[in-house]
Amino acid sequence: MAETSGFGGAGFLTFIFYFCSSLGCGSGTAQVPVLLWSTDSFPGLAPPSAGHMTSMQELSLYLSSVFGSGSHNVLLFLQDKLSKDDFTVFGGVFGNKQDSTFKNLQAAMQSSSSSVTVPALEWAGPSAIPSLLQEQLGVSPLPVDAETLSHLSLPTSANSLLLISLPYCSSSPKSCREVLNHNDEIIGKVVSFLKAKHVPYTAIYTGLQPSRVISEASVSHQQVGRSLLQTAGPVPAPIMFLNGSSVCIMLWAQNLYISTSGGAVWVDLFTESPDLTGSMCNDQSSLLVLTYASGYRLSFAMTRQFYPVSARHWFTLDSVQLQINGTSQSFIGRSNIYAPAEYSFHCGSVSSFHDALLVPNTTTDQTQDWRLNFIDFQIQGFSLSNGTTFSYASDCAGFFSAGIWMGLLSSLLMLLILVYGLHMILQVNTMDRFDDPKGPSISVPQSE
Template identity: 25%
Template sequence: MIYIALAISLLIPLCSAGQYVPVVLWTNIKRSECTPNISVYPGEPISVFTESSYFECLRSSHPGTVKVYVTDELDQVDLATSRHASGEGKAFHHLKATLTHHTSLVMPAVIASSVPAFLQNRFTEDFGGESVVSVVEVGRIDRGSAESTRRSIMLIDEIINEDLLKMKANEKFVAVLVAKSPPQPQLHVYEEGDSHHGRQLLAVTESFAPAAQQFVHWQTCIFLSYTNLSLTHGASVYSLVEPKVERGFCSESSDNASIDLSFKVGNGSASVGQSQSVVKLGLQFVKVLSKASAVTWWNISSAVLNHSISASDKSYKLRISDGYAYSAPSNWSWVCKKPPAMTWKDPKDSTNTQKLEFESIQLQPFGIVNANFSRASDCSGFLSGPIWMGTVVSFLLLAIFTFGMMFMSAVTTMDRFDDPRGKPLSVNLQEGN
């Protein structure tokens, strides 16, 4: 059977841990019969899909079988799990082979509120009269180690593939892969055979708990993702949690955009009273044409902080020390693991300071396409530390080589030689006084 798949695939890294789950749907109903003319953006409920004309078109096509494959936890990283070092197959190999060459519909991060049960009920109510709707539990992903994760994902892929092969040839079907919840942060201890990345100067056992990625957006034109946000107020440090978008502005025809965010004061060093405080951050963006490169770049034109942690509500206009930070070409995103802090200082009181620090941030206020971050501009730049180190060492070795060649080229031989058939050479030696 030839699958003309309509796939919700190629999930993007926008799923916030504990908030969103990805959904993958594919069908052999031809695109000419049902066109996926909807967009389910990150953070929207699955009902956007089930209430769409595309869902109604699938129902009216009368598929014989509807399969809902359910796993306990699923993340966009799972679909990109790579080949093992030994050369064995990739995870979700069969599913990717079905989806790769066909039209895709992206539902990368729907709100995780009983999505499998909701889909089962909707498919049963709307398709149940003429379709056989079934839910298949495909097991859980063992996240104890990188190898166990890969093997359990491959097993789930095999279960789905074998179940699809049991269907009758040319029978119309709709299949969905969904998770009950996103994976929770776990303590992972590297084991022998795990894939390690980056430089390893010491062979040590490393354990860590991955931080949850926070994602907020305004409509489909301002995306912000980060792992941690902290506020330093004087000598106290506060963790800002539960980000919420208050309002925003963006337009494809405008060179300006803005977003207003609010946060709650989390753990950190906040007291009980301060934990109820609300911190607000207003960011304004502008496009500027660079005269040097003739390329339009975006940057933060204004950053205003407002809170009442130690007094009544007060606003602080923050300053970014690095003028090249939080800036990228107009249709690019900006990525930085440790970006420069946004700061404010009281000129009359050196102890009255404000400092806002992000960790592992990705930001894009313009040029969002298909509900995904665009190509990223990394804050480390081209001349990073390792590149500088390699360049300096190369020039040092080149200088040593050049110095040696100069000395070798200065070596000369005698201009006269002794001829055995002629008069012998005489060298006058004069003794010093």
Template identity: 25%
Template sequence: MVAHMWSGSVSLCFLLIYICSVYSTEFVPLFMWESSSESHPKEEIPALATITADEFKDIVMQKLQNKPVVVIFAEESLSVEDFSWKDEAGKGSFPNLESISSESDGLTYLPFVHAPLHAFRHHLPVQGREWYNLKLGPSSLSNDDIALNETLLYVNLDDAASDEDRPDLLKRHDAVISKVYRALAERHGDVLAVYTAHHSSWQTGEETPTRRIRHLLATDLEAGDEKAYGNNRTLLYAPTMILTIGQKSTTLENGIVGGDEDLIINFPDNITVVFSFENTKSPGYWSLQGVHVTVQNELYNFSDVKIGAPLEFSYHCSQEVVFNANDNKLNISNDFQIQPYIDGRRFGAAYDCVYFFTVPIWSGLFVCTVFTIIMIFGLGMIMDIKTMDRFDDPKGKTITINVAD
């Protein structure tokens, strides 16, 4: 009987733990904005509060008083970390949402909402209106006239590819959200847009930073990015290039890329910069042989270059890179990244110019070693101290004390 009660209690305990864990995983972030919010007053909502389904229903009911067009963009998974993520260039996954948030009224961001999609689909009265379900596909959603004429639009963003990184997926969805929302706002005027997910995509703190450090700018370079240069075999990312010839400095911008094995960039004012590479010195490695700059048909060679990495790896440097030749120099600002012998528009894993054991790290290790040696020596000296007992002489007669009953 006792064993049966004990097993029942254990089963109930595990059931409660399971229910609590499932319940906690259903808290997802929600981003909600409106094209017009003059019809109802704004309510202050604590930024870090957890919102239950009933509380969220009350919030949405206030926003539905004027029967706006409602569009829901539903990810399969989403987390607060997705909104705060940035690459080494400082760019997040939602540039279009940031632009929309600065233009729109009634902006609401709730980081922890319990089952918001369930509240929309099953608990909210829609006065006879039905949801129009639309799944993201290869065609542009903004061209779907039937969908744009609906007043309750549900866009399912479940189209992740197996070879697609999560930041790339979110950036692609961000572009779709912006396009659909602007088309609806232009056609209907009063639009309530919601961006949320079915489940949380929270990751442990050990996974996300590792990915950010390894890949750095390992994303497809955009064709219109003025900081990126690439031909069929070489990629270069240089935020700012400043060429100094004698006392004259020129900022190199708006370059046109050419060349095949070597990267040739033609800049205005008859300036050409050539990055030449080789992979014969060390097997399995590539190196930058030199940088050759031509200004008004006069050639300047920057051959004292120590840049290289294993094949299929890119070279990245978060510090300023300077190529010197006598009084002439070529400065490339922070976040310089380059890789030859590559197919496509994507950098490989980064081989950083800052080694793991930097000067501050070596200094810290040296100081810790010195203190450790001093500590060990001091403890040894303390343990070696022998105290004398004034009442006990090992060379004399043993003291005997008789105790009488």
């Protein structure tokens, strides 16, 4: 039986494509879909969250696990243009068999051992995917077509990358359907030829560029009243250290501020790309070393231990070392920088001077003004399950914050006032006797 892993599954793929098409997932950024299927089994891959756009770095990490060992015959069906709307507008690739434009593609994915679908891959240029495959396989792409493929002798002990170029339409929907149907027939011929020759293969179908890009109006110069859901710009990818083909350390922060002037001047290191040479990880300890071209070096040391009281493993961020031009300062993590070993640690602010979670180990005349301030900081050094995203985050914020305490005390004060008022009302008594106008009047004797 065919096995579908990761984003795969015909019913699930139908839902993803139609859902993203109707809601416009990530419509403000150019994106292309990527379909993969193979006669071999793919490693597991967690499905993306709704609206998530896969980056080229995430795709590169996954392909490195797919092509990590052995030889592979890779077919790259590269269409001039392709968007996820082509599957919904021209119909039937995942479910509608009565009016299907991609019958051969659908059959190939359903009969394969594994299939993976990336609904939205961030488009990084026309040559991004061919260059990525060339880097992963170590061979240059060889342009072929369905006719010349029968004359090729595919190697069995080396990697091969065959590039099949497919056209795209630019006029009426009717001609588009005909062009896409012709492309589907080419895919069917190539796949049928390889099956007849019993050649194992991995096929990738994607676009040279997106066929539809919905641009969003810029709001940078518009005056708006509320900005809760606005973002300042694209979110950078987390820093990942690989142990072989799997990620073992991940770090992300909105800002990695450092200062050597007592806070007068700050430098944000997260805007630079670091070198991870010197990093290491195992089951008991992890060390992430970030070396920047500007001369700065940050090292994060973490350990993993078993605590009998909680009957589980925990990891702690033991120290952060800052080194500049041969001079270094170590900051010790306080006891509240910890998380369960299978979780990640997150904190809105990790600093060494205000509500300090990092305390200087030793201070010299050269390092007494050194400060660290990490904004929206998240790190994980153990038990990375899928290798592309953080695990559940253990946050440093306490449950009873200042706002919660103010609300509880205010509510308690109002409750006491209400109880006191009810108590006073219940203590009000009526008169024992009333003057009856129909009977004799009440005589009140007066003394002279």
